[in-house]
Structure formats: C-alpha cells, structure tokens
Amino acid sequence: MTRLENASVSIQDLSLNFGAISVLETLNIDVAEGEFIVLLGPSGCGKSTLLNCIAGLLDVSDGRIFIKGKNVTWEEPKNRGIGMVFQSYALYPQMTVEKNLSFGLRVAGIAKDEIAKRIARAAEILQIEPLLQRKPSALSGGQRQRVAIGRALVRDVDVFLFDEPLSNLDAKLRAELRVEIKLLHSKLQNTMIYVTHDQIEAMTLADRIAVMKGGVIQQLDAPQTIYNRPVNRFVAGFLGSPAMNFLDGRLEKNDGNWHFVAEDVRIPLATYAFEKEPVPGAAVFGIRPEHVAFNSGSGWPFTATANVVVVEPMGSDTLVWLKLGNQNFTVRVTSERTPNNADTVSIGFDPMRASLFDAATGARL
Amino acid sequence: MTRLENASVSIQDLSLNFGAISVLETLNIDVAEGEFIVLLGPSGCGKSTLLNCIAGLLDVSDGRIFIKGKNVTWEEPKNRGIGMVFQSYALYPQMTVEKNLSFGLRVAGIAKDEIAKRIARAAEILQIEPLLQRKPSALSGGQRQRVAIGRALVRDVDVFLFDEPLSNLDAKLRAELRVEIKLLHSKLQNTMIYVTHDQIEAMTLADRIAVMKGGVIQQLDAPQTIYNRPVNRFVAGFLGSPAMNFLDGRLEKNDGNWHFVAEDVRIPLATYAFEKEPVPGAAVFGIRPEHVAFNSGSGWPFTATANVVVVEPMGSDTLVWLKLGNQNFTVRVTSERTPNNADTVSIGFDPMRASLFDAATGARL
Amino acid sequence: MSDLAVSLPAGTDSIGFEASGPRGPKPRHVFSRRNIFLYGTLIVVALYYLLPLYVMVVTSLKGMPEIRLGNIFSPPLEITFEPWVKAWSSACTGLNCDGLSRGFWNSVRITVPSVILSIAIASVNGYALANWRFKGADTFFVILIVGAFIPYQVMIYPIVIILREIGLYGSLSGLVIVHSIFGMPILTLLFRNYFSSMPDELFRAARVDGAGFWGIYFRIMLPMSLPIFVVAIILQVTGIWNDFLFGVVYTRPDTYPMTVQLNNIVNSVQGVKEYNVNMAATILTGLVPLVVYFVSGKLFVRGIAAGAVKG
Amino acid sequence: MSKSERPNQLFRNLNAKVASIPMVLTALVIFVGGSAWTVLYSFTNSKLLPRLNFVGLDQYYRLWSTPRWLVSIENLLVYGVLSLVFSLVIGFILAALLDQKIRFEDTFRTIFLYPFALSFIVTGLVWQWLLNPEFGIQGVVRGLGWESFSFDPLYNSEIVIYGILIAALWQGTGLIMCLMLAGLRGIDEDIWKAARVDGIPTLKTYLFIIIPMMRPVFITALVIIAAGIVKVYDLVVAQTSGGPGIASEVPAKYVYDYMFFAQNLGQGFAASTMMLLSVVVVIVPWAYLEFGGKKHV
Amino acid sequence: TDLEVTHWWTSGGEAAAVAEFAKAFDATGNHWVDGAIAGSGGTARPIMISRITGGDPMGATQFNHGRQAEELVQAGLMRDLTDLATRDRWAEIVQPKSLLDGCTLDGKIYCVPVNIHSWQWLWLSNAAFEKAGVPVPKNWNEYVAAAPALEKAGIIPLALGGQPWQSSGAFDVLLTAVGGTDAFLKVYRDKDADFAAGPEVAKVFKAADDARKMAKNTNVQDWNQATNLVISGNAGGQIMGDWAQGEFQVAGQTAGKDYTCLPGLGLNEVIATGGDAFYFPLLQDAEKSKAQEALAETLLDPNTQVAFNLKKGSLPVRGDIDLKAANDCMKKGLDILAKGSVMPWTDQLLSQDTQKQKEDLFSEFFAKPDMTVEEAQKRFADIVASAD
Numbered sequence A, B: 001m002t003r004l005e006n007a008s009v010s011i012q013d014l015s016l017n018f019g020a021i022s023v024l025e026t027l028n029i030d031v032a033e034g035e036f037i038v039l040l041g042p043s044g045c046g047k048s049t050l051l052n053c054i055a056g057l058l059d060v061s062d063g064r065i066f067i068k069g070k071n072v073t074w075e076e077p078k079n080r081g082i083g084m085v086f087q088s089y090a091l092y093p094q095m096t097v098e099k100n101l102s103f104g105l106r107v108a109g110i111a112k113d114e115i116a117k118r119i120a121r122a123a124e125i126l127q128i129e130p131l132l133q134r135k136p137s138a139l140s141g142g143q144r145q146r147v148a149i150g151r152a153l154v155r156d157v158d159v160f161l162f163d164e165p166l167s168n169l170d171a172k173l174r175a176e177l178r179v180e181i182k183l184l185h186s187k188l189q190n191t192m193i194y195v196t197h198d199q200i201e202a203m204t205l206a207d208r209i210a211v212m213k214g215g216v217i218q219q220l221d222a223p224q225t226i227y228n229r230p231v232n233r234f235v236a237g238f239l240g241s242p243a244m245n246f247l248d249g250r251l252e253k254n255d256g257n258w259h260f261v262a263e264d265v266r267i268p269l270a271t272y273a274f275e276k277e278p279v280p281g282a283a284v285f286g287i288r289p290e291h292v293a294f295n296s297g298s299g300w301p302f303t304a305t306a307n308v309v310v311v312e313p314m315g316s317d318t319l320v321w322l323k324l325g326n327q328n329f330t331v332r333v334t335s336e337r338t339p340n341n342a343d344t345v346s347i348g349f350d351p352m353r354a355s356l357f358d359a360a361t362g363a364r365l
Numbered sequence C: 001m002s003d004l005a006v007s008l009p010a011g012t013d014s015i016g017f018e019a020s021g022p023r024g025p026k027p028r029h030v031f032s033r034r035n036i037f038l039y040g041t042l043i044v045v046a047l048y049y050l051l052p053l054y055v056m057v058v059t060s061l062k063g064m065p066e067i068r069l070g071n072i073f074s075p076p077l078e079i080t081f082e083p084w085v086k087a088w089s090s091a092c093t094g095l096n097c098d099g100l101s102r103g104f105w106n107s108v109r110i111t112v113p114s115v116i117l118s119i120a121i122a123s124v125n126g127y128a129l130a131n132w133r134f135k136g137a138d139t140f141f142v143i144l145i146v147g148a149f150i151p152y153q154v155m156i157y158p159i160v161i162i163l164r165e166i167g168l169y170g171s172l173s174g175l176v177i178v179h180s181i182f183g184m185p186i187l188t189l190l191f192r193n194y195f196s197s198m199p200d201e202l203f204r205a206a207r208v209d210g211a212g213f214w215g216i217y218f219r220i221m222l223p224m225s226l227p228i229f230v231v232a233i234i235l236q237v238t239g240i241w242n243d244f245l246f247g248v249v250y251t252r253p254d255t256y257p258m259t260v261q262l263n264n265i266v267n268s269v270q271g272v273k274e275y276n277v278n279m280a281a282t283i284l285t286g287l288v289p290l291v292v293y294f295v296s297g298k299l300f301v302r303g304i305a306a307g308a309v310k311g
Numbered sequence D: 001m002s003k004s005e006r007p008n009q010l011f012r013n014l015n016a017k018v019a020s021i022p023m024v025l026t027a028l029v030i031f032v033g034g035s036a037w038t039v040l041y042s043f044t045n046s047k048l049l050p051r052l053n054f055v056g057l058d059q060y061y062r063l064w065s066t067p068r069w070l071v072s073i074e075n076l077l078v079y080g081v082l083s084l085v086f087s088l089v090i091g092f093i094l095a096a097l098l099d100q101k102i103r104f105e106d107t108f109r110t111i112f113l114y115p116f117a118l119s120f121i122v123t124g125l126v127w128q129w130l131l132n133p134e135f136g137i138q139g140v141v142r143g144l145g146w147e148s149f150s151f152d153p154l155y156n157s158e159i160v161i162y163g164i165l166i167a168a169l170w171q172g173t174g175l176i177m178c179l180m181l182a183g184l185r186g187i188d189e190d191i192w193k194a195a196r197v198d199g200i201p202t203l204k205t206y207l208f209i210i211i212p213m214m215r216p217v218f219i220t221a222l223v224i225i226a227a228g229i230v231k232v233y234d235l236v237v238a239q240t241s242g243g244p245g246i247a248s249e250v251p252a253k254y255v256y257d258y259m260f261f262a263q264n265l266g267q268g269f270a271a272s273t274m275m276l277l278s279v280v281v282v283i284v285p286w287a288y289l290e291f292g293g294k295k296h297v
Numbered sequence E: 001t002d003l004e005v006t007h008w009w010t011s012g013g014e015a016a017a018v019a020e021f022a023k024a025f026d027a028t029g030n031h032w033v034d035g036a037i038a039g040s041g042g043t044a045r046p047i048m049i050s051r052i053t054g055g056d057p058m059g060a061t062q063f064n065h066g067r068q069a070e071e072l073v074q075a076g077l078m079r080d081l082t083d084l085a086t087r088d089r090w091a092e093i094v095q096p097k098s099l100l101d102g103c104t105l106d107g108k109i110y111c112v113p114v115n116i117h118s119w120q121w122l123w124l125s126n127a128a129f130e131k132a133g134v135p136v137p138k139n140w141n142e143y144v145a146a147a148p149a150l151e152k153a154g155i156i157p158l159a160l161g162g163q164p165w166q167s168s169g170a171f172d173v174l175l176t177a178v179g180g181t182d183a184f185l186k187v188y189r190d191k192d193a194d195f196a197a198g199p200e201v202a203k204v205f206k207a208a209d210d211a212r213k214m215a216k217n218t219n220v221q222d223w224n225q226a227t228n229l230v231i232s233g234n235a236g237g238q239i240m241g242d243w244a245q246g247e248f249q250v251a252g253q254t255a256g257k258d259y260t261c262l263p264g265l266g267l268n269e270v271i272a273t274g275g276d277a278f279y280f281p282l283l284q285d286a287e288k289s290k291a292q293e294a295l296a297e298t299l300l301d302p303n304t305q306v307a308f309n310l311k312k313g314s315l316p317v318r319g320d321i322d323l324k325a326a327n328d329c330m331k332k333g334l335d336i337l338a339k340g341s342v343m344p345w346t347d348q349l350l351s352q353d354t355q356k357q358k359e360d361l362f363s364e365f366f367a368k369p370d371m372t373v374e375e376a377q378k379r380f381a382d383i384v385a386s387a388d
C-alpha cells in the first residue's frame, strides 16, 4: 500500500480492543489534505470507535496516528488540531450559543478579542448570528447542529471529525444540512472525516468513501466507483436503496462465452468486464434496480419475463418488486410507465452494468 | 357530503382538546372496507391523537366514531375490533414472543387450541415461527416489529391501526418491512389505518393518504393525486424529497395568456390546468425537481439558464442545486448527464406538471 | 376528487348510521367506583401517615392537665405555646436549662460543613467513576457500596481510634469527616448513576475543547446537575441533622447536636413526663429537614428518578 | 517521531486518580481496614479496651449460645423479610395509585414522603406514644366504649417486632414510593396502550407486564431497604429499647450493648463480624454483578 | 477554670442534687460545665469511655464505684488521687471504709465516692393500700399476700420499669432479702454456680416469679415513671434504690404519711455500699488539673455532702456529719449504716459483662410470663459459672 506523502491524517496499523473484543484490526487509512472522507458502515462496525481514536478519546491498543505529519498517538485531544461534531450535538446545555462556541477558546486562554473575531467569523459562515445569545434548548435541531459545527469551526483546526452529525434530524432537514456541509467544505477546504450509516450522505458528500464492516475497511474509493464497481458483495449490497438485486447461480463457459446461469435464467456475460480471468463455479450476479428496464424490446443483451409482486409508487419514481424465476427482483422506473400488480412483464438490462461476485468469498469477479 | 354506505371506520365531527388546546377539530373521515389509509403529517399535527381516539385510548371531546357500522364512541378498546401496532413495538419485554402473542387471548379466556391455532397462523404469515420461544430482547428491530404486528394479527380484528410502526428501524429494514406490510395487506384485505411522517411510506403503502396539519385534514386522496395535484402549498411542499421548487411571483395576463412572473423569470401557463378561473395577483409557482430537464433544447414550453451551486450524486441519480435568478432551484437527473459545480446550465420544463398556489391562502389555483 | 368527502363542516347528515347514539366524551361520574376506591384508599393511607404528625402537633399545644385527662386525638381545648417555648429555651438536661436552642446552632454548625464536604467529595467521586474510569476504580467502588451496608456500630470503635490518631477526636471537624465517610457510599452511587446517564458525547466534546478533569467537572457537569444535587442535599441534610449515634459518640456536651439534646430532654424525666414539651421538642428537631424537604419536594422526585432509577 | 512510546499508565488521568483519593482512602482504611481490625479483635478477649489477647473462637461459641443473640437474629429475619415485602408492596401500590393521573398528586406524595425527613429517634418516640396502651390508640378506642379492644404491640413480646415494623414502614415507604413512581413514569406509554388494546385488566397489566419491567427500580429499592434493615438500631432503641424483656432485640443493638454497656469489646466484635459476614456474603456477588461488570463505556 | 463534668443524673431529684455540687464548685472560683447525658448509666458510660479513650477527656466523670472504670485505670488514663487522699485524710473521713476500697487499685486511689446508694428498698403507696382496703404491709411476704386485693381495686401491685437494669436490680434485692446476705455473697462474690443452681436460690426465684406476676401490667420504661405510679397511687409499690426517695420529695410527699419505705424489703435490713463516685481523667493542662483537685475537695466537703445527699435521697459518705434534715426513710438508712449492717453491691463484685448478661436474663424473665423459673435459674447459674 502506498502512503500519501503529505497526508493530513494517516492511520497506521491501528488496532483497538475492548478487553477481549477486537473492534478495529490493523487498520490503515491515509487522508489527503482537504479531502472529504466518509466512513460508512452498518451499526456497530467500529466507525465511531475509529473516529474516537483519531480524536484521542480512546486509547489505541496498537498502531500509530499521524495528523499533519505529527505522531499524535498519545497526545491529548485538544493538542491534535481536530474539531469534532457529535451525533447528539453535545452542546453544553447551560451555556448560550456564544459561550458554547467560546468555551474551548477560553479554556485555552486565548485573548478576548481574538475569541470575538473567531466567533464572529464562524457565526457568519454558519449564519447563526441572531442565535448567539440563546441557550441550546431554544434552538431547533438544525440550528443546534450548526452550532455544533461552529464549535469545531472556531477551534481553527485542520481536521474536522463528524460522528453521524445529521442522523438525529428529520429527512427534510437532513437534506438541507447535507448541502450546507458540502458548501462549508468547499469554502473551508479542511480535511474532513465524516461517519455515517446513511448511504445518501456518503454518496453525496464524500471525495472518497471508506466502507467498513466488522472493524475492517472493505473498500476505500470514490463514491461512483464504490457504487458501480463494488469490490465485494457486502459493499454492493450495502449501498443503494432499494438494494442491488442478487441472483444466486453459477458461472459457466459455453461455446467460448461466459454465462451466468441461475435455474432457467441464463445471462450472457460478453459485455461484463471481469476483474481477473474467470473460472467456472458458484457465483452471485448483482444488478441495481435502476439499471433494469421494462418492455424494452430486443435492445438489451439480456431479457426475461417476470411476475409483478408489489408496485410501490414513490412519487418521483416507482419500485416494482418482481419474481424472476423464484428469486426476488426489484426494478426502479420513472413514474410514467408502471405495470400493475400480478402482471407479467418483460425486463431487460445490460450485464456491463452488473457486478459478479464469488459465492464463497463474496469478492468481485 | 356523501357517506360511504359500508364504511369500515367512520369518524364524524371528531374533536379533541387537551384542556384548552384543541388538537383535533371537527374531523371527518370514512374508511372503506379493506382500504389502506395513511395519515401523513409533520410531527405534532395530531396523527397519533387521532389514531388513539379510534382505538379508544383517548376519550373524544366531541363527535362519534363508528367501526363496522357500530357506534363505538364509548366502547373500551378491546371491544372495538381493532388491533394496534406501536412505534416502540411495545412488546412485553419479559414474555417470550409466544406469550406476547397469546397474552391478550388468554386473558380473554379463549380456548387453548384456538389460541395455538391463531398463533400458528400469525407466525406463519409473518414467518416468525423460529422466534416463538425467544424474548423480545433477543430479537432484531425488524423481528420485533413483526411480533408487534403479530399481536394485532392474532386478535382477529377487522381494523388494524399502525402508529409509525417503522420509524425506529434503519432505512434498509424499513424498505423491506414496508413491502411486507403491503403484502400482508393484500393477503388479509383488512382495513388499515397507518400513521407516518415518512412520505415514502405513505406513497408506497396507501390506497388513500390523508395529509394532516394542525389537527385538520388538508387533503385525502390517492397518492398520485396528492403528489401531482396537491390542493395547497403545504401538501405540495410536504411531499416529495427533495422538495418541490417554489418560486414566489405574480400571476399576470398578457395578450390573453396567463403568465407567472418572478423577477426576470417569465413562465407561460398555457398548458397549466387551472382549478378555477384565475385572477391576477401574488402567487407561488411550484415544480418538482424530477420534472425539470437539462440542456433540453427548445422542446419545452419554458426554458431558462441557471447557475449550479452543488451537485449531489446519490448513486442512482443526482441532485443538482441551482440558482435561478436569486431563488434556489433543485433538479433531479439520472446519473449519466450531470453538470459540474459552478457551471451555467440551461433547464426546461412543462408547466403542465407544475402547481400554482395563491400566495396568501396557499390554495391551489 | 374522489367521492369520499373530507373535513366538511359539522352537522351534515350522514347516511347509514343512526343519528343518535353515543357522542362526545364518555360520561364519567365523579363518584365512580374507581374514583371512590382510588381516593378512598389514598385518603385513608394519607390519614395513617398524617396521624403521628397530627398527634405531635396537637399534643404540643396542650397543657399537661389536659393531656392527663385524656384523648391524644382530641384537639386542644386551650392552645398554649408554653411547651414550645420551654422545649426551645428552657427544658433541662442535668443543669443545662437552655432547651434545644443550643443544640440547634450546633446542628447547623455540624450539618452545613458536613453536607458541603460530603457532597463535594461524592460528586467528584461519582464523576470520576462515571467518566474517567481508571483501573481498579470499580473495585474501590464495590467496597464502598458494601460499606453502605455495614452497621455503623461496627465502625464506631475503629473510627474512634483513627480519629484519635489524627487528633480530631471530639472536634467538629472530626464529626464532619465521619459524616462525609458514611455519606459517601450512597451519594457516590447516586452521582455516578446520574453522571453516567448524561450523554457521553458531552464529556467528549469538552475534552476535544481542551477542558481537563476539573474544567469539565466545574464548567460542564456541575451546572447540569441541579436535580441530583438537590437529592444529595436533602438526603444529607436529613441524614446528618437526624443523626444521633455519631453526634453522641463523637462530640462533647457543648457541641451536642439537636437530636442529642432532644434525646436528653425526652429522657430527662423530671417528675412526670412532659409529653407536650417532648412533642414540641420533637417537632422542632424535625423542622429543618421537613422544611428542606417541603421546599424542594418536586426536585427531589425528579432527581431520584435521575440518580437512582437509571444507571 | 516524538512521543511514539506509550506513556506511563500511572500518570494518565492523574487528576481523576488524585480526586478519587478520598474514596480510595475511605474504602481501604475505613471499610476494609476497620472491618479487618474488627475481625482481628473478635478473636481476643478484649474488655473495655482492645487488647491483642487471643482466645480463638471463644467469643463466637459464647455468641451462638447466647439466647439474646439468637432472638436478635430471629427478629432481624422476621423484621427484614416483612419490611422488605411490605415496603415494596406498599411503596408500589401507593406509587401505582398516584400514577392514575389523580388530582392533588403533589399533596399526597408530600404526605407519604414527609416521615422520611424525620429521624428514627423521632419516629420511634411518636409511635411509642401512639402505641402506648394507656393513652395511645388502644386507650382512645377503649375510651370510645369498645372496652375489649386490644392493640398494644410494644408491650406484647409476641408481636412487638410488628409494632416496630409499623413505625419503620411509616418512616420508610415514602422513599420507596418515590422510587417506584419514578420507575412507573419511566415506562413507555405505549405498553399501557398495547395492554388496553389487548384487553388486559389493569391488575394483570401491573402484575405480568409492569412489575417485571421495573426490575432495576426494584433492585435499587431492595438495596436501600436492605441496607436499612441490617442497620436497624435507633428505631428499636427509641421505641422499646429492645423490650419487653429481650423480645425486640436486634443484632446491631447487641453489638452496641456488648461493646459499650457490657464493656466486652471482644464479644461485640464477634457479633459485628457475624453481621459483616452476612452482609458480605449477600452483597458482594451482587455488587460485582451490578457495578463491576462492563456495562458502561 | 472551666471544668467539664459528665454524669447521668437527669431526673428531677438527681438534677437538684447535682446542682448543689455545681454551686459549691463554682464558689471555689472555678466553673462547673455540666455534661449531663440523659438515659441511664448504660447510655452515658459508652460515651464517657469513648471520649476518654478517644483522647478527648472531660475534667471529671461519674461512674459507679467498683469495676466500671477498672480498665481505664489500668490503661493509665485516670488520674492517681493518692497524694490528695493522703493529704485530706480520706481514709479517716470516708465511712464505711469499704467505700474507698472500691476506688483503690493496686494501693492507689483513683476516685472520690460521693454517696452511698442502696438498692434494697421497697417503696409503698399508702393511698393505694387504703383504696384496696388492706393495711400497708410490713414486709415482702405481706405485700405479696396483699397483691390480689390491690389488683381488684385496679391498682398495679408492683411497678417495674422496662429497662433491664431495673429487673436485674430487683432480683438482686430479692436475693439479699429472701436469700440473705450470705447467699448474695456466695453467688456474686464467690461465684458459686452450684449454690446458684441450688434450692436456696430457687426460693429467690419463686419470689421473683411472684414479683413478675405482680408487675405484669406496668407499661413504663423509666424507673422514675414507675416511681411516679407509686406516687400517684396507681401502683402499690416498687422495688427501687434510695434514689427513688428524691422523686417522692420532689412530688412533695412525706415519708410515713404518704408513702412507706421498707429497707431490705422488711426481711433483711442491710445497706449495700454501692454508690456513685467521680473519676478524674489524666489531663495535660495544669490549670485544669488544679481545678480537678478543687472539685475533689468540694465533693467531699461536709456541707456539700449534706446538701447533695438530702436532695438525692442517698446517704453521705462521711460519718462525721449531721443530717438533721434527713427524713424518715433516710434516718432508717443511717441507722442501719450505724449498726454496720453493710454489704458490697454488684458493681463492686461483677464485671459489666456479667452484669449485662444478668440484665438480659432478668429483663427477659420479667417480660416473658411463660419462661419457667427452672429455666431462668439454670441460665442464671450458667452466668454465675462464667462470671468474672
């Protein structure tokens, strides 16, 4: 693995155990200066733990952490040059917004006018000037979240750490604040490490996403790469809503051409770009619901007929749940052309957009 | 006003006050036999309150409630022929799943074998047979929710009431259980009244959606009608994610043609179907992000240029946040054709798909 | 629009339902069986709880002749405050005839520093245990909790020796230390539970902000802990004010707290037992904790919920 | 690469350790040290002053052949079991009644809780008075004409312990009620609604659903009551001084009397040790499970 | 100089008596700081001992002379008063001599006896017997015989407070009266367990059984409340030490007219030389030490002795003073003393440990009607066997 020369945050062989339970195992990441990294993974996979290690809130069991080229493995949190935003906002309830923002600075003994300057700047960036004299309890969820970000902002640090900062908000607000964070990043150009289990957030915010599972990073790549070329079945299944369709079957070579065969379904793989030379055997075929089309005539390398189980209109588009053979299959279409329940429909797709995985290891083929 | 002859649940002039606060005001709904009604609305609008009134868990202040043609206004909950599923599952934590399901029946003095039969049926429908001997604490969120549904199921009732049954689950599970509930409904054909503040759930599950605000039903209609022809600005803004784009401006008649004018934007309304004869004046123009297209040449009744603020790739499709004039504007496009940040793009749409509202009352024009 | 109607004005006739029948709120009788049972039970139990207080007050307002006549429950025919005056300022123990008044100030001098010290120590302990878990902390904590069960009598003698060795025996500071020690287990438990129920993220945020052990304690935790401090204060004020054993063993007559004076007065029978004076003295002694409790009763319940039920 | 070495663990969180010194000292010096000292001297024949004059288990033989000690143990068991059961039951019932959205809840709660503010000495005195057969409840009822009425628990060896129990419950149930009330308020409203929809009668809901859910509250209450039971002393002294005869003696009083009245420290220490032993046997495993585990971060 | 003096004299008569000491001591230019501890010796002694052993001693403190402070003296915590005693010739003025023996350990004197208390008294209410229509009894046996009549008249025959030391003391009195002085000494001085289990003591237990029956309706704790029952005529009589006299006096009653006293229960007229004494803890402060000497002198001063003992109802410790003001009962006591019919009391003979066991036994015996005499006697013999 190559190391970034000027990594802003560099984590080397990090391990962490709680007693006998190993939560993180020899984990390595390098985050470039100004990069927006999202840690994505299911609940309990160790995302917060990793973030807390970076922040110095947990003592690592092994490995080293560098921030801005300095080994901070045993440094106090305040000396690491990081700011952190928490899921529950963690605002000090008895202080006004202004006091909340200035607390860290006052503790550090920074001069009054410098504090005032920094607060003014943060308040302006986040547009919370009118709120400065309120207590957190008098703020809405979104405003609280902004104050929490402000608290990291005033610290004038190089690295921002976010631990699911939006997951306590409702969907609408989440969408708005997501955009704000994105804008903030393009304005500040800080390094940001952002934990979430919401894939939309990950997809929209990240320069690179690190998909984690069981304390191990599965894939670290740009969002589109992760979405379109997941390295294993877990990553493929974790991203995308509704989830990717998986068909269990076998990889076979007939007449010099590779095919994926699942019972009576036979998918030609001529257009599929294999990772490495394929071998016959059990495999899983994955295709995203939006890459499947209805009634598409013969334009597609693969077509089949399926039975409609449920139709879910979602406003802007519609999900159709099908039975293909006896396997479940979801298709996402724009609202206009929707079949009805219990119809038999014909579907088609191009295996080029699909992913193939080893049935045993789950690795991409 | 016509009433359904054979309404399964009929609510007449229902009012409810908590002391001086009026939560529900002379509310009327008729729910047909076997219908799936979703009560949708922002937090605190009185959805749960209404459901609790139907269930008999709250004493109404005025009005009447009929279930299956029987006036149950003063009836005890257990005698109303309803089953209820709660957001927090409300499973009895110290009882096994089986006990949870059977407790109400045993208390009601139903014969042992009858109980066993009903549990077997519910367990089969919900596929929780292997869980019957577990305690709720040993179940996952989705399994708990299924057991909670099972508890309503064994009661063999005509009407199911759901109070945000999925909102404690993560997105993935929510999508799956949504489909299960939909299937359950098509299997059982019960009347179902389902409370949620998640519009996706509402859109996908409902036969009809009742959008509520401040204790008043704003619109009660089929999902597509509500989505495409919202009766007022609140309903329009509440449904759809990302939200409908709203432009503030004026309705003007030029050369015999109606136009919507907002600063330098001028939208011809020839294709728009007015509710009633329009009059000039302040108005709000709304169009959904997915009804706007990029670079679309001159095929559209309306085109304009706008500046890109943020691009959010979301995997299957991409959100583009624009400035149109000085108003925010969102466009949703499939992933393939995305502009870059700070580009200037041209957009176009057909006002036929738009909605126009009175600026003062918010009512659809 | 569909043929189903929405939100039309009230009063529209409906088809297919009887127009009459139950409507509006279910009629409730003030004297329903449930209410009679509920309030009946509560009132009876409340009477049981109030009876002793009633008897105390009534008796303390009667003269001795009236008490001898009779019924402890009958209200005083002639109200006299003589017993109160006597209990406060002139009841005798041996040669000291200044009633409870002296004990009152001693009690104040004992209670105030003891409450402050014990709460200060316990809250810091609870905070350290909840947020700064270090190796071995749990073991000490378990020992401390077990300590809560040790009968005080068992500890009297060792403590006499320890106090003698550090030269604090018989002094007020010695007694203050003793109270702090015996208040520590239960208070530490309360504070620990309370602080653990506060979001951990708050603590982490403060650490990222650079606040240290004491900074977080004073500037973040303390301002958020009013309910539990109220509980601790009530528990300690009542506990220390009401303490008899330590007060009598670890002080001397000129620093006797009020309870010891009370015991002296009640047990110094001169001729006949002056029940009215005894009762007045009893009420006077109980007055301080009662007032503290009445003033902060609501907070007490809230704090109990935060400190004892969770965690 | 500076500071790549793991720093000395002793000095991490030094402030926290310094701040815990009072706790550590109390735990080690007072509770462990004091107990060890007591146990050590229980093997001596110390009289008025502690002397290291070992006599083996003599004090224990004598202890277990003393009728008063046996009576004390028996009383403690009876009192303990009854006060546990009644405190929990009454405390819970009162809390449940108060939880019915009643009017004057604050007033009732205050009434039930106020005795808690009073000391055992005061409690004992008042109840001694109320239960006095001549002018207490018995006297008054007889005065009303019911001559055969008899209620004199404090003067009847058979039932004296119940007389003490009455006062103890009066003093202590308020706090338990408070705990229970807080616990009840903490229970999800939806559980109640679910039970109503299921048609489960209130009593059954409490018995089979609510009470099992309140396990942590019951444990807290249990600890508080149990800690009080072992220590019961003041109340007995103020109410009966152990009488009539030795009918209401309790172990804590035995310890005190033999240490100080009888000037036989050895005997008192032996009795203390027995009390300590029973406390440790019951509490330590529980405390470790409850607090020593890895429940918190 | 301020000198703190602790004691447990808090009843009416006692407090009045102790005030005399205070007055006399204050007259010497010092100041008596009163440290009364209410309850009884049982409550007070632990506190006194804790303070002495805890390093915070008072200036002087009351104990019953005898063995209560033995170990404190042995531990060197008490002041040696031998020099003072020699100078003031205590050995000559203190009567009877045995009193000073109680203060002596290894030839050194550690305490100042202030009075003689004898337990062996029966106090009878004349009014009660009048009401019951029987003559006032002359001795215990007549008294027992009169019990049914008293009971019929709604009078409690015998008042006996609930505190353990009262039951135990009452038994000891019965032992001297019914069993005789020798029996008493055999049991308590010689610790003869076989004798204690024998028929002579059984007789005493029979008498105790009578007393138990007579006392079963007393519902008071404190001794002076029991005395009060006698004073008010609600009870026929009480077995109690001479200090009860103080209560009669405070109540304004006259011996012979309102009440009758029978020393030795009218069976065996002796006086036990128990009593109170003051001990002086060893102090560092020289001034206080001087004040201690002044107090010791004051306590034995003839005038103080008279004033104190008249109020307290006990007998003075010096034979050379004139008690003209003494009442009927006190005079009886003085006569017996003059005759030399004196005996030691349990405080001198038994350790507190044994005393406490005895108290436990007799308080149980008197409170539990179903405890058999035989069982009680057997347990009594066990205690005697292990006594020290």
Ligand SMILES: Nc1ncnc2c1ncn2[C@@H]1O[C@H](COP(=O)(O)OP(=O)(O)OP(=O)(O)O)[C@@H](O)[C@H]1O
Residues within 6 Å of the ligand: A018, A021, A023, A041, A042, A043, A044, A045, A046, A047, A048, A049, A050, A197, D294, D296, D297
């Ligand atoms: N103090 C602790 N002691 C033991 N195990 C712990 C501790 N803290 C966390 N864990 C375990 O470590 C694992 C990772 O936890 P972590 O909080 O990092 O998950 P996460 O990815 O942040 O999940 P979420 O999305 O729910 O926040 C979990 O399995 C958790 O149970």
Ligand SMILES: Nc1ncnc2c1ncn2[C@@H]1O[C@H](COP(=O)(O)OP(=O)(O)OP(=O)(O)O)[C@@H](O)[C@H]1O
Residues within 6 Å of the ligand: B018, B021, B023, B041, B042, B043, B044, B045, B046, B047, B048, B049, B050, B197
């Ligand atoms: N017991 C009560 N006393 C007073 N007001 C109440 C009570 N219960 C609910 N309300 C008020 O009634 C209104 C409606 O509450 P309700 O719980 O029905 O909202 P909801 O639509 O279910 O919201 P959510 O989506 O948050 O569950 C709210 O404003 C709430 O504050």
Ligand SMILES: [Mg+2]
Residues within 6 Å of the ligand: A047, A048, A049, A163
């Ligand atoms: Mg986390």
Ligand SMILES: [Mg+2]
Residues within 6 Å of the ligand: B047, B048, B049, B163
């Ligand atoms: Mg709700």
